[in-house]
Amino acid sequence: MNWLQSREQRELMEQMRASRGRLYRVAFAWSHDAALADDLAQEALTRGLSRIDQLRESAKFMSWLFSILNRCWIDHLRAQRRDVDDESLTELPSDLPGPDIHAERQETVNRVRSAIAALPLGQRQVVTLVDLEGFSYAEVAEVLEIPIGTVMSRLCRARGSLRELLMEQVAAQPRLRSVK
Amino acid sequence: MNQELKFSDEHLNAFVDNQLGTQECDEILTAIATDAELGQRLCELRSAKELVRHAYGRVPNSRRPANRHFSIWSGALAASLTLVVGVLIGWLGHQSATAQESPGATAAWTARLFASEPTRILIHLDSSRSEQMDAALDLAEAYLAKVGNARVEVIANNRGLDLLRARTTPYAIRIAGIKSHYDRVGFIACGQTIARLRGGGEDVALVPEAAVTRTAIEHVAERVQQGWTYLKI
Numbered sequence: 001m002n003w004l005q006s007r008e009q010r011e012l013m014e015q016m017r018a019s020r021g022r023l024y025r026v027a028f029a030w031s032h033d034a035a036l037a038d039d040l041a042q043e044a045l046t047r048g049l050s051r052i053d054q055l056r057e058s059a060k061f062m063s064w065l066f067s068i069l070n071r072c073w074i075d076h077l078r079a080q081r082r083d084v085d086d087e088s089l090t091e092l093p094s095d096l097p098g099p100d101i102h103a104e105r106q107e108t109v110n111r112v113r114s115a116i117a118a119l120p121l122g123q124r125q126v127v128t129l130v131d132l133e134g135f136s137y138a139e140v141a142e143v144l145e146i147p148i149g150t151v152m153s154r155l156c157r158a159r160g161s162l163r164e165l166l167m168e169q170v171a172a173q174p175r176l177r178s179v180k
Numbered sequence: 181m182n183q184e185l186k187f188s189d190e191h192l193n194a195f196v197d198n199q200l201g202t203q204e205c206d207e208i209l210t211a212i213a214t215d216a217e218l219g220q221r222l223c224e225l226r227s228a229k230e231l232v233r234h235a236y237g238r239v240p241n242s243r244r245p246a247n248r249h250f251s252i253w254s255g256a257l258a259a260s261l262t263l264v265v266g267v268l269i270g271w272l273g274h275q276s277a278t279a280q281e282s283p284g285a286t287a288a289w290t291a292r293l294f295a296s297e298p299t300r301i302l303i304h305l306d307s308s309r310s311e312q313m314d315a316a317l318d319l320a321e322a323y324l325a326k327v328g329n330a331r332v333e334v335i336a337n338n339r340g341l342d343l344l345r346a347r348t349t350p351y352a353i354r355i356a357g358i359k360s361h362y363d364r365v366g367f368i369a370c371g372q373t374i375a376r377l378r379g380g381g382e383d384v385a386l387v388p389e390a391a392v393t394r395t396a397i398e399h400v401a402e403r404v405q406q407g408w409t410y411l412k413i
Contacts, residue, residue, distance in 0.1 A: 024239070025236055025239050028236070028239045028240070029236050029239075034239075034240040034241070037239075039372065039375075039376065042372060042395060042397065043372065043376075045397060046337065046338075046372075046395065046396060046397040047306075047338070049397060049400075076376075079376075079379075079380040080380070108231070108234070108235070109234065109235045112231045112232060112234070112235035113235050113236075116232065116235065127232060128232065128236070130197055130229075131229050131232040131233055132232065132233060132236055136197075136199060137194070137197070137199050152190045152193065152194065153190065155190075155193055155197075156189045156190045156193050159189075159193060159225055159228045159229075160189065162228045162231075162232070163224055163225075163228055166228075166231070
């Protein structure tokens with residue numbers, strides 16, 4: 001089995017092994033559903049394994065793998081919403097219930113997750129790929145198969161919305177009253 | 181000068197995300213020194229970025245416990261994973277025994293398999309294209325006939341599951357025939373694909389010869405770890 005001896009291949013395999021947690025985390029940030037995120041990560045790895053011959057540059061492995069995750073996610077959404085095309089899917093407002101506020105007591109975490117869950121899908125994907133995975137704008141464009149200008153505008157709108165949503169929630173919180 | 185006009189939000193986001201060149205970064209850094217409002221905008225953007233990272237620093241555990249059944253992603257099985265994908269790369273690199281490759285190369289690939297005569301082969305199908313379904317069954321049948329003691333499994337996932345679905349397979353009779361003729365053959369369906377289809381409201385009934393495994397990828401990894409030869413159609 002001399003193909004196992006290639007250093008590049010061994011590194012690629014190590015990346016594959018290590019990438020499951022990253023895929024899962026981003027899938028969770030997109031779906032806020034642990035079971036679904038698990039399925040998506042597993043499915044992305046399955047597809048990745050079966051198509052690994054299509055990977056031309058090992059340097060692009062991660063963006064290639066995340067582009068497969070994106071395709072799995074789109075396929076899942078399309079199965080749920082057969083009435084809309086891919087482009088419209090990214091603009092759909094979230095119909096997710098949002099994270100269960102009572103499940104965790106980390107108030108800030110829940111607030112931010114709720115704000116992310118409220119973003120339209122396209123914005124949610126861009127902001128999580130940039131902030132969680134540290135992908136460059138060019139890589140995100142590759143992963144999501146969209147122009148780099150769209151990446152920038154979605155990110156801009158996402159951060160603007162996040163800022164507003166978070167500020168609103170902070171303002172809506174009951175304030176401490178001084179007790180004499 | 182009003183910096184809001186000079187630096188768009190997209191520009192400032194690119195700065196926060198380290199996507200600008202040195203000169204553009206210098207321009208913004210210089211401007212911050214004299215524009216408190218610009219500094220505030222950048223601070224808010226950076227805070228938003230940090231909050232997102234913080235919010236997903238710890239996510240709920242995957243529903244798959246590390247030691248339940250078989251988890252190919254556990255550290256203990258890293259070596260087998262290397263083997264799995266190594267084999268994949270090896271076979272796929274040689275293989276492309278599909279429509280894209282020349283008949284000569286396909287013949288050479290098949291000849292190599294038949295010459296080495298492994299006693300256990302796993303044939304993986306993830307496409308519903310009829311020529312690939314044909315190829316999977318042809319290979320399974322030919323190999324069973326050629327190597328008397330060989331065990332052969334055909335595993336189907338994604339669209340390949342159509343081969344084993346009672347309502348979609350064009351090969352129900354052929355599968356039944358192969359199975360009745362050779363007790364050394366197995367037809368395996370991916371449980372994850374079935375669950376996904378059912379989740380989408382589809383009725384998934386399999387041909388009676390099919391067994392179900394939890395996920396195709398885990399099954400492949402397990403078989404390769406046990407020494408099976410893996411073939412992707």
